[in-house]
Amino acid sequence: MSATTFMAREIAEIPDAASLLVAGEAARIGATLRARSFPFVVVCGRGSSGHAGVHLRYLIETRLSLPVSAAAPSVVTGYDRPPNVAGALFIVVSQSGRSPDLVAATEAARAGGALTLALVNDPDSPAARASDLVLPILAGPEHAVAATKTVTNSAIAGAALVSAWAGDSELERGLAALPERLRQALALDWSAWSADLAGAPAAFVTGRGHGLGPLREIALKLAETLRLPALGYSAAELRHGPRASVSVATPVLALRQADPLAEGVDALVRDLNRDGMRVHACGGPLGTLPWLGDGHPACDPIAMLVPAYRAIEAEARRRGLDPDKPAGLTKVTETL
Amino acid sequence: MSATTFMAREIAEIPDAASLLVAGEAARIGATLRARSFPFVVVCGRGSSGHAGVHLRYLIETRLSLPVSAAAPSVVTGYDRPPNVAGALFIVVSQSGRSPDLVAATEAARAGGALTLALVNDPDSPAARASDLVLPILAGPEHAVAATKTVTNSAIAGAALVSAWAGDSELERGLAALPERLRQALALDWSAWSADLAGAPAAFVTGRGHGLGPLREIALKLAETLRLPALGYSAAELRHGPRASVSVATPVLALRQADPLAEGVDALVRDLNRDGMRVHACGGPLGTLPWLGDGHPACDPIAMLVPAYRAIEAEARRRGLDPDKPAGLTKVTETL
Numbered sequence: 323m324s325a326t327t328f329m330a331r332e333i334a335e336i337p338d339a340a341s342l343l344v345a346g347e348a349a350r351i352g353a354t355l356r357a358r359s360f361p362f363v364v365v366c367g368r369g370s371s372g373h374a375g376v377h378l379r380y381l382i383e384t385r386l387s388l389p390v391s392a393a394a395p396s397v398v399t400g401y402d403r404p405p406n407v408a409g410a411l412f413i414v415v416s417q418s419g420r421s422p423d424l425v426a427a428t429e430a431a432r433a434g435g436a437l438t439l440a441l442v443n444d445p446d447s448p449a450a451r452a453s454d455l456v457l458p459i460l461a462g463p464e465h466a467v468a469a470t471k472t473v474t475n476s477a478i479a480g481a482a483l484v485s486a487w488a489g490d491s492e493l494e495r496g497l498a499a500l501p502e503r504l505r506q507a508l509a510l511d512w513s514a515w516s517a518d519l520a521g522a523p524a525a526f527v528t529g530r531g532h533g534l535g536p537l538r539e540i541a542l543k544l545a546e547t548l549r550l551p552a553l554g555y556s557a558a559e560l561r562h563g564p565r566a567s568v569s570v571a572t573p574v575l576a577l578r579q580a581d582p583l584a585e586g587v588d589a590l591v592r593d594l595n596r597d598g599m600r601v602h603a604c605g606g607p608l609g610t611l612p613w614l615g616d617g618h619p620a621c622d623p624i625a626m627l628v629p630a631y632r633a634i635e636a637e638a639r640r641r642g643l644d645p646d647k648p649a650g651l652t653k654v655t656e657t658l
Numbered sequence: 659m660s661a662t663t664f665m666a667r668e669i670a671e672i673p674d675a676a677s678l679l680v681a682g683e684a685a686r687i688g689a690t691l692r693a694r695s696f697p698f699v700v701v702c703g704r705g706s707s708g709h710a711g712v713h714l715r716y717l718i719e720t721r722l723s724l725p726v727s728a729a730a731p732s733v734v735t736g737y738d739r740p741p742n743v744a745g746a747l748f749i750v751v752s753q754s755g756r757s758p759d760l761v762a763a764t765e766a767a768r769a770g771g772a773l774t775l776a777l778v779n780d781p782d783s784p785a786a787r788a789s790d791l792v793l794p795i796l797a798g799p800e801h802a803v804a805a806t807k808t809v810t811n812s813a814i815a816g817a818a819l820v821s822a823w824a825g826d827s828e829l830e831r832g833l834a835a836l837p838e839r840l841r842q843a844l845a846l847d848w849s850a851w852s853a854d855l856a857g858a859p860a861a862f863v864t865g866r867g868h869g870l871g872p873l874r875e876i877a878l879k880l881a882e883t884l885r886l887p888a889l890g891y892s893a894a895e896l897r898h899g900p901r902a903s904v905s906v907a908t909p910v911l912a913l914r915q916a917d918p919l920a921e922g923v924d925a926l927v928r929d930l931n932r933d934g935m936r937v938h939a940c941g942g943p944l945g946t947l948p949w950l951g952d953g954h955p956a957c958d959p960i961a962m963l964v965p966a967y968r969a970i971e972a973e974a975r976r977r978g979l980d981p982d983k984p985a986g987l988t989k990v991t992e993t994l
Contacts, residue, residue: 361697361698361745362697362698362725362727362746364725368894368895368898369895369898369899370899379730380730380733380737383730383733383737383739383741384733384737384739385739387739387740387741387742388741388742389698389700389727389741389742389743389746390727390741391698391725391726391727391728392727392728394715394716394719394867394870395894396866396867396892396894396919397716397719397720397867400866400867400917400918400919400922401716401719401720401867401917401918401919402918403719403720403721403723404723405719405723405724405725405726406723406724406725407725409697410698410725423894523859523860523887524859524860524887526887530732530736531730531732531733531736531737534730542899542900544903545899545900545902545903546899546900546901546902546903547902548903549902549903549905550903551859551860551862551887551889551903551904551908552903553887553889556732558704558731558732558759559704559705562704562705563705563706563878563879563881563882563984564878564881564882565882566881566882566883566885566984567880567881567882567884567885567886567887567888568887569885572887581736581737582736582737582738583732583736583737586736648899648902
């Protein structure tokens with residue numbers, strides 16, 4: 323393990339990677355989509371790309387009023403029954419564009435009459451070649467197994483697409499401000515949270531709406547980089563069944579963006595504080611972690627990934643784990 | 659806490675509750691749906707009912723080739739932007755039929771031109787009243803906070819609906835055999851698994867396809883009844899990122915039904931065994947837990963809930979926890 327890990331370098335590249343994107347292809351593809359109509363959208367992705375897909379789902383539903391189905395690739399690759407997606411928009415999100423089940427699902431969607439769009443880092447990948455439209459996320463080479471800048475750029479590319487597609491000037495302004503906020507976010511020190519994870523048997527991450535994809539992404543990074551069982555739940559779900567499994571031993575990270583769902587996150591944080599749980603909150607009046615103050619509610623949770631990634635990477639090194647080599651994982655996700 | 663808990667009594671009622679269902683309304687409503695066509699289906703439910711919804715999703719996609727969107731109620735209740743579901747089928751799954759956000763989402767879907775269908779235990783509930791069609795799940799009164807027989811009956815009602823809707827005679831035969839298999843399943847002793855959970859900091863449950871809803875349900879019951887952080891992952895997801903957080907300290911339960919996805923579950927079980935993990939598997943050549951042998955692949959994972967529920971309930975009592983009163987939970991899920 324080198325003094326500086328690939329993961330650390332790639333987190334530091336997040337603001338520059340985001341800057342390259344803003345002036346990208348999203349506007350052109352957004353205009354193409356705006357000229358058509360779709361009964362619904364299917365979003366297909368696994369792991370970190372799946373989390374970018376969850377972020378995209380909330381934007382498509384709230385900005386375009388189109389229902390979104392998160393594809394279950396096994397329905398195509400295992401059960402061999404591709405759903406009827408004629409006339410729909412099928413979006414595959416994949417860093418490498420090489421996961422065989424995602425490629426198969428994309429090919430099946432195209433053969434079934436969907437318009438297919440790939441959000442990929444490699445525009446020459448099989449998933450891109452199976453797609454009618456390709457939106458390159460332009461994150462540059464990523465060497466760490468733990469994806470970071472490809473995740474933020476996938477989410478930003480999706481948001482830029484929706485901004486153009488829906489003609490949402492507020493979201494456009496939020497995205498224009500994002501590279502600078504990502505740069506500022508690099509300086510935020512969340513070690514109060516990550517240090518609290520030492521010795522914890524498990525950890526929780528919560529939030530809602532635009533925060534759901536990012537909070538699941540943070541939980542996954544805890545699992546793969548710190549080898550910590552980590553549970554990502556919407557605040558609405560966590561309040562109920564899973565709440566019983568939160569204890570003083572299991573730190574909770576809460577992401578809170580300034581939108582109509584903030585109240586629900588605040589209420590959960592208050593309840594957990596009252597019950598003596600170890601809560602680390604970002605955003606809002608109950609925030610305990612350093613934060614930039616409220617920006618655009620769909621962009622802020624993306625920016626919250628930056629201090630979370632940095633804290634996880636540093637905590638992994640502190641424990642003698644190699645953030646670049648999570649146990650038993652490889653860069654391209656192969657599932658069939 | 660009484661010597662016999664509500665939870666234990668209600669688990670024991672699962673076979674009888676299932677028997678009442680088979681001759682129910684599902685065929686009539688299935689025929690109604692068959693006479694219409696839908697571009698897609700939205701399934702809306704939280705917690706245990708959400709897991710029954712996941713089970714339903716795989717059946718609808720594989721038997722009817724209709725894409726399914728799992729509704730995000732917050733898009734309606736928080737962001738106030740109901741997706742355009744005109745012409746679609748909207749299915750709300752709710753034991754009580756009283757969760758305000760599910761009722762609001764159902765009302766919005768109906769107002770937006772969807773055909774609304776309620777799978778509910780209380781056919782006089784607000785969710786039922788907001789629906790064009792009501793499929794009562796006929797589970798009878800349920801007193802335990804931890805839902806059990808309402809979960810199996812929700813899943814069976816959904817499967818009976820799809821069987822009639824798709825004219826799937828094999829699924830119909832599987833459902834006809836299910837009450838007797840559920841009765842046999844009551845005798846299966848999974849204490850080798852539940853005893854292994856003692857002292858575990860967290861636990862994993864895995865499987866794929868038709869097993870995804872049931873495995874998530876078991877994880878939720880571990881969380882709410884044993885207060886154990888429990889992670890339910892499809893075998894396809896668990897192989898990748900989350901795998902790094904599985905250790906010899908965290909038992910893994912694997913559900914395996916006899917269908918084209920079985921191979922993937924077997925491969926994961928083999929890998930975990932090779933790495934010395936504590937794996938408890940149900941079904942197939944690698945099974946370690948008592949099981950009935952293969953039946954219908956969409957019905958077997960429902961039957962696997964029975965020994966899992968029984969083992970969790972018994973382990974909770976053994977530890978002095980009251981299975982009927984999980985910490986901080988209530989029977990009706992209220993989220994807005």
